[in-house]
Each structure stands twice: as structure tokens, then as C-alpha cells.
Amino acid sequence: MAAPAVPSKKAVPNVGQKIAQWWTKSARNLDLFDENQTDKVLTDPWYMLGGMALLFWYITIATGTVLMFFYVPDTYQAWRSVRGIFEGEQGFIVALIRNMHKYGADALIIALTMRIYRMYFRGEFKNYNQLSYMLTIIGLLLAMFSGLTGYLLIWNQRALWATKVFATFPTFVDDFHNIPTIKVFLGPIAYALEHTLSSLKIGALTANFMLAGQSIGDATLTRFYSAHFMLSILAILAIEAYFARKGRGGKIGEAAAGGGAGRFKRINLPWFAVVFCFVVLVVASIWVPVDTGSPANYSVTPNPILSDWYFLGLYQMMKWWQPAVATLQTILLPLVAFMVVFLDYSPERNPWKRPFWTMVGIYGLVSWLAFSILIILNIADIKRDPPYVYLVSMIMLGAGAIWHWTFMAGERKKRLKLEAEKAAKAALTAPQAAD
Amino acid sequence: MIDRRSIVKGITILPMLAVAGGIGTALLSYLKPTWKPLALPVTEKPLNEDKVVGTLEEFAKDYDFKEFVFTQITVEYTARGRAATDVLGYAVRVPNNSLAAAEVGIGPSGLRRGYGETDYNGQKYSIVVVSRICAHLGCIFEYHQPAEVCSGFNYCGGKTPMFSCPCHLSVYDPAQQQDVAGVGKLPGRVVSGPAPRTPFPFDFEIKGNEIIVKSYG
Numbered sequence: 001m002a003a004p005a006v007p008s009k010k011a012v013p014n015v016g017q018k019i020a021q022w023w024t025k026s027a028r029n030l031d032l033f034d035e036n037q038t039d040k041v042l043t044d045p046w047y048m049l050g051g052m053a054l055l056f057w058y059i060t061i062a063t064g065t066v067l068m069f070f071y072v073p074d075t076y077q078a079w080r081s082v083r084g085i086f087e088g089e090q091g092f093i094v095a096l097i098r099n100m101h102k103y104g105a106d107a108l109i110i111a112l113t114m115r116i117y118r119m120y121f122r123g124e125f126k127n128y129n130q131l132s133y134m135l136t137i138i139g140l141l142l143a144m145f146s147g148l149t150g151y152l153l154i155w156n157q158r159a160l161w162a163t164k165v166f167a168t169f170p171t172f173v174d175d176f177h178n179i180p181t182i183k184v185f186l187g188p189i190a191y192a193l194e195h196t197l198s199s200l201k202i203g204a205l206t207a208n209f210m211l212a213g214q215s216i217g218d219a220t221l222t223r224f225y226s227a228h229f230m231l232s233i234l235a236i237l238a239i240e241a242y243f244a245r246k247g248r249g250g251k252i253g254e255a256a257a258g259g260g261a262g263r264f265k266r267i268n269l270p271w272f273a274v275v276f277c278f279v280v281l282v283v284a285s286i287w288v289p290v291d292t293g294s295p296a297n298y299s300v301t302p303n304p305i306l307s308d309w310y311f312l313g314l315y316q317m318m319k320w321w322q323p324a325v326a327t328l329q330t331i332l333l334p335l336v337a338f339m340v341v342f343l344d345y346s347p348e349r350n351p352w353k354r355p356f357w358t359m360v361g362i363y364g365l366v367s368w369l370a371f372s373i374l375i376i377l378n379i380a381d382i383k384r385d386p387p388y389v390y391l392v393s394m395i396m397l398g399a400g401a402i403w404h405w406t407f408m409a410g411e412r413k414k415r416l417k418l419e420a421e422k423a424a425k426a427a428l429t430a431p432q433a434a435d
Numbered sequence: 436m437i438d439r440r441s442i443v444k445g446i447t448i449l450p451m452l453a454v455a456g457g458i459g460t461a462l463l464s465y466l467k468p469t470w471k472p473l474a475l476p477v478t479e480k481p482l483n484e485d486k487v488v489g490t491l492e493e494f495a496k497d498y499d500f501k502e503f504v505f506t507q508i509t510v511e512y513t514a515r516g517r518a519a520t521d522v523l524g525y526a527v528r529v530p531n532n533s534l535a536a537a538e539v540g541i542g543p544s545g546l547r548r549g550y551g552e553t554d555y556n557g558q559k560y561s562i563v564v565v566s567r568i569c570a571h572l573g574c575i576f577e578y579h580q581p582a583e584v585c586s587g588f589n590y591c592g593g594k595t596p597m598f599s600c601p602c603h604l605s606v607y608d609p610a611q612q613q614d615v616a617g618v619g620k621l622p623g624r625v626v627s628g629p630a631p632r633t634p635f636p637f638d639f640e641i642k643g644n645e646i647i648v649k650s651y652g
Contacts, residue, residue, distance in 0.1 A: 299521075
């Protein structure tokens with residue numbers, strides 16, 4: 001008697017299993033400071049960026065800890081105490097340390113940004129490595145936020161007004177449902193936004209939480225001081241835990257034994273690169289001391305006023321769009337950066353063989369640089385410029401799409417031709433094989 | 436399955452939750468804001484005093500202006516239990532009949548918001564009193580002549596002095612009014628830049644020749 005036919009079940013993983021698989025593999029591939037690239041770093045300087053980021057982060061934390069001895073977190077004395085350090089009241093070394101703190105943080109932001117672009121253009125996020133890319137972006141955001149909380153501490157004009165703007169822009173989260181595009185074309189979403197974000201006053205609450213009240217004052221300074229310190233410390237603890245886990249059971253140069261990744265190097269730089277970074281930082285700190293600006297004054301907003309360099313692009317966006325739109329774009333930016341690495345799912349890593357995604361990266365870089373230059377030149381007209389910005393965006397992304405399509409069509413043609421040749425060859429050789 | 440162990444576990448977890456909740460509430464209570472809709476006890480109304488901004492004699496011509504500082508006192512979760520905030524303001528005399536007085540929104544105190552008219556010494560005065568806090572992102576704006584507005588703030592369409600903000604180049608015309616949702620028309624129409632509404636008005640009255648600011652916000 002024949003056994004009843006068992007329908008053969010092919011194990012197709014469901015969504016949950018796929019996510020779990022992605023998470024497990026990504027966690028295993030995690031490479032936050034290029035610590036796995038112990039060989040590549042010797043031949044390709046681009047792989048020094050991760051090590052440099054960690055090196056500058058350590059320098060920033062170390063110098064910051066020293067500065068805590070001299071800084072007074074109080075609106076009456078904050079600027080005075082920083083000015084004192086600048087003028088050398090505390091001695092040359094402390095002044096040098098303050099400059100190194102600032103330039104070290106700048107270098108950290110530069111290194112992280114460049115590393116993100118390297119990972120993007122080289123397709124390093126592929127094959128279950130998106131998590132490293134995403135965590136680097138989160139690291140960059142934390143570094144920028146640390147920078148913002150840090151420069152309020154100086155309590156100068158730039159700090160006061162940058163904080164004012166930064167703490168006020170979340171209030172427009174409560175206004176998302178009034179953005180015309182959402183209101184007209186995405187009615188249900190507008191309704192949902194109105195009855196969640198807006199009615200709970202999430203934006204106003206965020207602003208209130210950041211400022212510790214309705215306006216900037218002593219409480220804000222205290223809050224920013226603690227956040228400035230806490231963010232770095234918590235993040236570095238997490239990184240140390242990550243390294244401890246990763247190094248478990250293996251030493252540098254040995255294969256992993258106890259479940260750790262084995263071969264990695266914490267600050268993955270050759271010794272001369274470490275010395276070079278340090279020397280450049282010290283020379284820059286001596287050569288171009290960081291000025292303190294004029295003390296914060298509630299009753300005067302200087303004209304012109306600029307933020308620190310890494311916020312300039314966002315600042316230009318605030319001038320160019322209605323506030324709710326600008327706020328939404330600012331929030332969406334990192335989410336879009338997360339999304340592109342999942343949308344670009346092909347295994348191809350070569351930037352010239354995935355032209356559209358390369359174009360997206362170039363577009364991001366170009367617009368950030370262009371926005372930063374335009375704000376320095378003080379060029380912005382909300383009624384005149386946005387259509388041009390949209391036009392240039394469309395042209396760049398459209399060109400990328402056409403390039404991509406043409407390239408893919410060419411590839412397909414080549415593949416078909418190859419297959420046809422193969423088939424012809426097979427047809428030629430087939431009779432002989434049959435003999 | 437319900438057994439002795441799980442019941443005992445359940446009973447012991449309750450006081451632990453209560454303790455954790457108590458500590459958590461205490462730690463997180465500073466998150467509680469001092470305004471609607473979450474909590475606004477009756478005492479948390481502004482506690483400030485009236486402020487005499489100036490006399491009508493100081494506004495001899497149209498577009499004459501005066502700066503002032505209004506100290507707003509509110510209940511806050513600070514050591515003193517209240518916080519005093521200095522709000523900077525401008526009082527500007529605008530040409531008569533440039534604003535339709537009857538259309539200007541009325542505040543809770545029954546006064547027209549940011550706008551007042553009076554006859555004094557045989558002359559008619561139309562006064563706009565608004566805060567200098569930009570309605571966009573909170574910088575302090577200034578009162579500029581048209582040439583400065585054109586060269587520094589990307590707006591050359593004006594022939595009269597305007598309020599203009601250095602941060603994001605919003606320009607307001609005090610002598611025009613604009614509809615603001617929920618309030619009615621207010622002086623200080625946005626003529627350029629990203630500002631979403633007019634400047635925040637003061638509620639004030641003109642008694643004799645004195646301009647007296649009653650409240651803000």
C-alpha cells in the first residue's frame with residue numbers, strides 16, 4: 001500500500017524570521033570603527049576613517065573631562081570662564097586642551113561623515129551590513145547633538161540663538177497635519193497626525209523638555225551640560241561593551257574561540273597615523289585658537305548669524321521652506337538615509353554599476369555643500385528659490401534614473417548576447433558530444 | 436497554570452511595581468509642562484504687572500517706534516516656584532486707517548490684540564504693540580528702514596519701515612494685518628520669509644496719553 005502523498009513543504013521564511021535573520025547576520029558583521037579591516041587599513045587610507053573617528057572621540061572625551069574642572073555652568077559665569085581659558089588665565093595647557101576639545105569634535109564629525117559616504121559609495125552596507133551603516137549615522141547624529149549641547153555651554157551669541165532655533169523647531173511637529181501636500185493628498189495621514197502628534201502637543205513638549213521651561217535660561221544650561229556629558233559617556237560605555245563582547249575569546253591575530261569575532265583592533269590605525277592625527281590636532285589648536293565670540297544677549301540677535309558649520313545645510317533649509325515642512329524634512333533626512341540602503345538591495349557594490357544610488361549619494365553631498373555655501377553668502381528667498389531647488393533635485397535624480405536604466409539595459413543586452421553565444425556553441429558542440 | 440508559586444510571585448510583584456512606579460513618577464515629574472492640555476491649575480496664570488510703555492507724545496509721526504521690555508511672570512517648577520521672563524516688544528505708530536480696527540482679534544482681556552486707536556490732542560493715533568520674538572523660530576527681530584530690509588533681508592518690495600528678523604529673513608509689515616487661525620486678524624502681516632504667522636501681540640490700552648501693556652501671550 002502506497003503511503004499517502006505528503007505535500008512537500010519548502011521552508012520559506014516569513015517576515016519575522018527574515019528580520020531575525022537580518023538582525024543576527026548584521027550583528028555578526030558589525031564593524032563600527034573599521035576595527036575589522038586590519039589588513040585593508042595598511043593599503044587603503046579610506047579605511048583609516050573609522051579608527052580616526054574613535055581616536056578623536058577618545059581625545060574629545062579626555063579633553064572634555066579636563067575642561068570640567070574649569071568650566072562654570074551658570075549663565076552669569078559660563079562665558080567668563082570659557083573666555084578665561086581662552087585668554088590663558090588657566091595656563092597654556094588648558095587653553096590648548098579647550099581648542100583640542102573643539103577641533104577634536106569637529107574632526108570626529110568629519111571622520112564619521114566621510115565614513116558614511118565611503119560605506120555608501122562602496123556598497124559596504126550590502127550583504128547584511130546595513131546595521132553598521134545605520135549605527136554610524138546614529139553616531140553622527142549623536143555627535144552633532146553633542147556639538148549643539150556643547151556650544152551652548154560657551155554661552156555666546158551664536159550658542160544662544162542656535163539653541164533658540166534648535167529648541168523651537170520641534171514645535172512645528174504639532175503642525176504637520178497643516179502641511180498643504182499632506183492635507184490635500186494624504187487626508188487620512190493628516191487626520192492621524194492631527195489626533196496623535198498635534199493633540200498630544202509632542203512638539204511643544206519636546207521643546208519644553210529641551211529648554212527645561214518656556215525659554216532658555218539657567219535650567220537649560222544645566223540640562224545641556226548634563227546631556228553633553230551623558231551622551232558621550234553612555235555611548236562610549238556602549239561601545240566598550242561592544243568591544244568587550246566582540247573580543248571575547250580571541251586576541252588580535254588569533255582566530256575567535258569563544259564566540260567573539262576574533263581578529264580586530266580597537267583603534268585600527270598604524271602608529272604613524274595616530275601620531276599624525278594627534279600632531280595635526282595640536283598644531284591646529286595652537287595655530288587657530290577657538291574664539292569665544294561675544295557673550296549671549298537675549299535682546300539682540302546679531303545680523304548675520306551663523307550656526308556651527310555642520311548645521312549650515314539644515315539652517316538654509318529652515319530659510320527656504322515653511323517651518324513645518326522644514327521640520328519634517330529634517331526629521332525625514334536620517335530616515336531616508338536608512339531607507340536607501342534597504343532599497344538598494346542588489347548585490348552589486350561597484351558605484352558605477354548601480355548609477356541611480358550613486359547619484360542619490362552625490363545629490364545628498366552636493367546639496368549639503370551647496371546649501372552651506374548659500375547660507376554663508378546669505379542667499380535665500382522663500383518665494384523665489386524652492387522651485388529651482390526642486391528642479392535641480394529632479395534633474396539630478398532623473399539623470400541618475402535614466403543612467404541606471406540605460407546601464408541595466410546594456411547589461412541585459414550583454415547577458416543575452418553571451419547566452420545566445422553559449423547556446424550557439426552548445427549547438428555546435430552537441431553533435432560531436434553525441435558521437 | 437495557576438499554582439502556589441505563581442500566586443506568590445504575583446503577590447510579591449505588586450509592591451515592587453508600586454515602589455518602582457513611585458520612584459519613576461518622582462523622577463519623571465519634571466517632564467510635566469506647566470501649560471495646557473496636561474495641567475493648568477488656576478494659579479498658573481501670568482502674574483505680571485501692567486507696564487507703561489510710553490506716552491503718545493513720543494510717537495509724533497507715523498512709523499515712530501519705541502522699544503520696551505515687558506516682564507512676564509509665570510508659575511514654573513523652579514526653586515522659586517515662578518519664573519520671570521523678559522519679553523521684548525515694539526510699539527509702532529502706523530498710519531491711520533491702514534488697519535481695519537474692527538477686524539482685529541480680541542484677546543481674553545477684552546482688548547484688541549496688538550492694536551489700539553485713540554484721539555488725543557486733536558490727533559488720531561493708531562498704535563501697534565507686538566513682541567519682538569519672531570513667530571518663526573524665536574529670534575529677536577528689529578525695526579528697519581526699507582533700504583536696510585532690501586539689502587539685508589531679501590525683500591525690496593516695501594516702501595515703509597518693517598520688522599525684519601536676522602535668523603531666517605522673515606519680514607513683517609506692521610501696517611498690514613493678516614488672519615491668524617483662532618485669533619482673528621492681527622497686525623504685522625508676513626510679507627517675506629518663512630514665518631508662519633504675525634508677531635505675537637500684546638494686549639494693551641491707551642489711557643490718556645499713556646500706552647499701558649496688560650498682558651502677553
